[in-house]
């Protein structure tokens with residue numbers, strides 16, 4: 699088995715929310731409320747599917763809210779709001795990663811997930827800065843502190859910037875640099891959507907791995923083909939926006955196409971994006987088929 703290439707996940711995993719205790723815990727966010735069984739349930743799915751590098755599934759909150767809830771200067775009303783200077787106020791995701799480490803087999807790795815500073819700045823109502831760039835940089839400095847603690851507990855950190863596909867700012871590289879500079883673990887940048895027009899900017903980012911939606915956006919193959927770049931590729935190989943579970947042969951064909959374009963530059967295979975909008979069963983089947991396809995191609 700080619701362990702140079704590993705299977706992994708992106709973003710958030712479906713949470714089972716059909717019970718009152720979860721809903722009450724979610725809305726109260728009391729420290730006494732135990733998230734562990736919800737994290738465990740997501741993690742067990744990833745382990746059982748055979749994924750090599752797993753995450754906590756961002757079970758606790760939808761993606762950005764995990765960060766808005768814990769970063770100083772932010773609060774969550776109908777939408778997240780920034781009401782004061784944005785500053786790090788203690789670890790955001792680290793406790794969950796420690797818990798994940800305690801329940802997974804030794805042969806599995808963990809990827810830490812950080813919502814990117816530009817995406818955070820674009821996802822809130824700014825009632826304090828009136829300066830989108832300054833706000834994004836303060837988020838970057840806060841996330842840098844999170845990354846410095848997180849790196850001790852994970853084997854890779856992913857900075858997730860879905861908003862890059864909508865509007866990649868000219869200071870994107872500086873933002874990402876603040877977070878990743880000098881980290882001891884490898885880093886990944888995930889940007890979903892059609893990023894084909896910003897490939898020249900993405901390949902300038904100081905990360906080890908670039909992660910994109912190659913399954914839903916096959917034109918990305920042509921967009922990347924035209925460039926030389928140093929990063930390796932995390933190949934999105936099953937769709938996250940459709941409940942259709944891709945058969946193994948279809949995923950194998952997709953991976954082989956990826957190998958024709960990128961050769962050994964593929965370091966990871968993943969779903970296109972977080973699977974949170976799918977049912978738990980669909981998400982699990984997609985991961986299982988992804989692993990089976992990996993084994994067929996690289997085994």
Ligand SMILES: [Zn+2]
Pocket residue numbers: 708709860888889890891970971972
């Ligand atoms: Zn995504």
